[in-house]
Amino acid sequence: MRDQASNIGVVQAVAAAVLSATNTADPIDLIGFNAATVVINTGAIVSSGDFTAKLQESEDGSTGWTDVAAAHLSGSFPASLEANATVKVGYIGYRRYIRTVLTKNSGTSIAVGVTIVKGHPADAPVT
Incomplete structure (x- = not known):
């Protein structure tokens, strides 16, 4: 099958x-999917803005948030986000909810957007 859009x-x-x-992003519910990928797109960084990214997981989406262990990631987040770049990291953990945290360490600002691509659906096609 060549149709990827119906499977994510x-x-x-x-x-x-x-x-x-x-x-700190809102929780993303992974129910009905067995995988997820975090895609971060950056633009300009102003005044040496230093931002780091991480992924957190929770069983209920409101409490118990913990940083995702490296063993539950496919790939890794960079030590610092770079300007005009794309970062892709897979989540292979087992919790129902995930969220991203973009931490400002210094500087002024960064242009950024984050998308979660959920994959391996229990039921397809995905609408």
């Missing part, structure tokens, strides 16, 4: 914007 779910975690503070 796409959720905007962070709307493309210029961030000047730490951003």
Whole structure:
């Protein structure tokens, strides 16, 4: 089958914007899917803006948030987000909810957006 669009779910975690503070995204529910990929797209960085990214997981989506262990990631987040770049990291953990955290360490701002691509659906096609 060549139709990939019917086999993935796409959720905007962070709307493309210029961030000047730490951003913790809303929870993304993975029910009905057995995999997820975080895609981060960056633009300009102002005044040496230094932002890092990480993924957190929770069983209920409201409490118990913990950083995802490296063993539950396919790939890794860079030590610092770079301007005009794309980062792709897979989630292979087992929790129902995930969220991204973009942490401002120094500088002014970064233009960034984050999309979660949910894959391996229990039921397809995905609408």
